[in-house]
Each structure stands twice: as structure tokens, then as C-alpha cells.
Amino acid sequence: MLTACGSIDAGNAGIGADGGPGGDGGGGSTGVSPLDNPKGTERGLGTIKSAKDRAAAVAIIEKVPTKGRGPKTGYSRDEFGYAWADNAESIPFAHNGCDTRNDVLARDGEELKYRSGSKCVLTSMTLHDPYTDKTIEWSKQDAAEVQIDHVMPLSYDWQMGASRWSKSQRVQIANDPLNLLPVDGSTNSSKGDSGPATWLPPSKSIRCSYAVRFAQVALKYDLPVTAPDKDAMLTQCR
Template identity: 70%
Template sequence: MSGRGTRLIAATAAALALLTGCGRIGDLAAEPAGQNGGGQNGGSGGSGEDRGVNPLDNPDGTGPGLMALTADKDRAKARDLIGKVATKGRGAKTGYDREKFGYAWADNVDGIPWGRNGCDTRNDMLKRDGENIEYRGGSNCVIVTMKLYDPYTGKKIDWSKSEASKVQIDHVMPLSYDWQMGASRWSESKRKQIANDPLNLMPVDGSTNGSKGDSGPATWLPPRRDIRCSYAVRFAQVALKYDLPVTSADKDAMLEQCK
């Protein structure tokens, strides 16, 4: 075959590669762009997906979920934020009772997003983070089915009200922890605020939340490793908003997650 014929065949093959997406150019074009500098898969249960917002851009907690912080600049901002949290030893649990923070999921709370909007706090949180939501007939509050992406595990959960405990609302900074770190001296109205503040609430897999108890970050972190810095940021945001300290061990653990 002549040199001209060889060159013609090669050119035709290259053109076909571009049209069909084969070859290096096609591979590059097909690579998805990551959010926040690209994702990194977590450990147990980690999916590397992000269905939530950057907690650094969500200081009032009205945006859904948590997005993994993978960019160096965001992790540096996270460490700066955590560094502002005060520390002290954990106080006694004496006198703690959930009812000291008001009845569960009260709507009659002032000074927080969605307080007194006619829907209880639990449904507000499901509405904030859920997808494909269906309400009880005639209601725009009572959710009966939805899909939830759980940032703590990376699970996609099909939830229905008939299996309510499948999704629980986590107090990121647990109420018992709050009590031991100073909330025992607060007014009832302030305790009701932290118990129902969207900044301190996260709908998550029920069994995972059950394993947390009133632990701080030194003894419990979400199973999904790449969300742990975001979790530490949210813990710090709640502590700073309500002027609550954390233990030295918890602060060290929070900083460690955002290195």
C-alpha cells in the first residue's frame, strides 16, 4: 500500500475515535467534574457522593445535608473555625432530662429558622433534606414518604412514616452533652432553641444515630470518613452559636478530621 493510502486510513481511524468517544480525548471529555475540588471515597459506608451543601456556606443550617470538605482552602477555614471553640472539662449529668429542652420537635420556638411556621421541627428537617416527598392528604407538613441521602453513611434511604425510626434526627451536639457543658444553667427558652435549631439537626440512618448516644467527636464520628471534617465544622458552629465549650479531647479530634 502507498504511503498516501496509509495516511488516509490513519486519519479516518482518528476521526472515528473522536466521533465515538474512544481514545484519550473522548476519555477526558467523559470524566465528571468533582465538587469542591473533587471527592474522595469514605471508609465504611462512604460513597463519595455529595447531596448537601458546604457547611461553611450554611451558617444557619437551612441548607440540606453536609457536603464533604476536600479542598485545602476549605479545610484550612474549617480548622480556623474549630480553633475558636473554647474548651473545658465535661460537667456532671445530674439533673439532665430531655424534657428540660422542651417537648420533642416543638414548633413554638422563637429565634430559630422555621420556628412557629405551623410544622413540627422533625417534619421541617425531613422537608429540608428529603427528596421525592409525599405529604399526608391535605397537609403541607406531615411527610408520609420520601427518599433521604444520609451524609453519615452514604446510604440512600427509602423512608415511610410507617417505619418512622428508620430515619432519626440527630442532634449534632447532643442535648446531654450541651447540659454537661453549660446548658444546665440556661433558661428553658434557650434550651428549646438548641433542641430545635436546624443548625444542630441532621436526618440520618436511625441505627447509626442510635450508636452515637451523647458522645462527642473524640469517641464518635460518622462512619463515612470523608464527611468527618464537615461534621466537625457543624459541631463547632453549634458550639460557637450557643457559646458552649467542648472538651479538649473533642476539640483535638475535630481539628484532626480537617488536617
């Protein structure tokens, strides 16, 4: 089974204006720019390159309000429904008979192969991981090699206001394809519930796109981010 976020990587804290540690990013992502994919239904996460697009990215991030991160008291994954539910309301891919995990794998993967007799359960695929620029030949036998990242982590959502939401709204953000990316498993495990001030993808070329996607989720669900996280997001696109 694919998993969500793992433990925090303190070694990626304090990322500066030059993007900090990590690969230089070859811009090899085959995904669609978040500027052209506001619903998250198109493949992956493409790079934002031109000055005009970076200015548009900054404009999106600037709309996100800021607030201090609240307590984690009462948080559990179960507060957002059982993992990869197909019963969320008012989001793409819901109620199509396939679980959310397989929906986003199929959205982003290439050369898809399914279990015999199934229209949903993938057994292998090729994934171009935007976070590392690696191409992963994934098979279900080694499922954890690819994990599904909640771009805006669920415990972060909880601390920024989702603790006061209805259960149905929490199920929605947990399964919204706008907030989900299949990525390299070990890289995702290093993220934990970190915001952009303390964790960014290793590939520098995708960091502006990641910041925009984080902002898109925050704006869709009327959630703030912390001031340091917003500063880090803006830095990636300026």
C-alpha cells in the first residue's frame, strides 16, 4: 500500500534564496505547470520558467493569508477519513469506482498496466518524479518506492484550521487531486508534515511550482500558511 508523509527531515531546514541544498534540477519534469492545472486533474507538476509565469506565480502566493501554526492536539489521520476514499464530495475523480491512490497514479504515470480484470488497480507504471527529476519504474511488488504526497500535509491543515471543519470537508482535502502527487517514496518520507520553510523538493527547478501548488490548495480551502512558509514560497518564484 502506498503511504502518505513520513518523518520530518530537519536537515532541510533554513532553505535560503538560492534554493538551498539538493540537486540543481534539470527541469526534466513531464508534468503540467500548476498555472495551467488549477484543478489538479492534469499530469504531475511541470516547471515554471518564464519571467511572466513566475510573476503570475508570485501573485497567486501573495493571496495566501498567514497565521501562526496551531496545536496538533486531537489530530489523527482518521479525522480525514479512511485512506484514499472514493466517496469525497465535489472533487475530481470521486465516485468513479476507483480509490484515490490509483486515480492519481493513473493521472501521473505512463505505460500503465492493471491487474487482470480490474479497471483500477495498477500493477506497474513509469513515473517521472517531479521532486527528484528521477524516472521510476514502479511495480506494486515494491509499492513503497512511490508514495502519494499530500502537498499541504494533513496535520498542517489540521493546525491551520481544519480541526474546526466538518468531517466531509476533511475527507475532501485528503482526496483532492489538487493536493496529491505520486513521488519518490524516500523523498516524501523526509517531508513529514513540514511547510515550505523547512522542506522543499530536492530538484530546485520544481520549487516554484511546488510553492504555487501549496498556495493553490491553501486558497481553495481558505487555509492560511505560516509567515515563514509564505516567505519561503515567494522566494522560490522571485
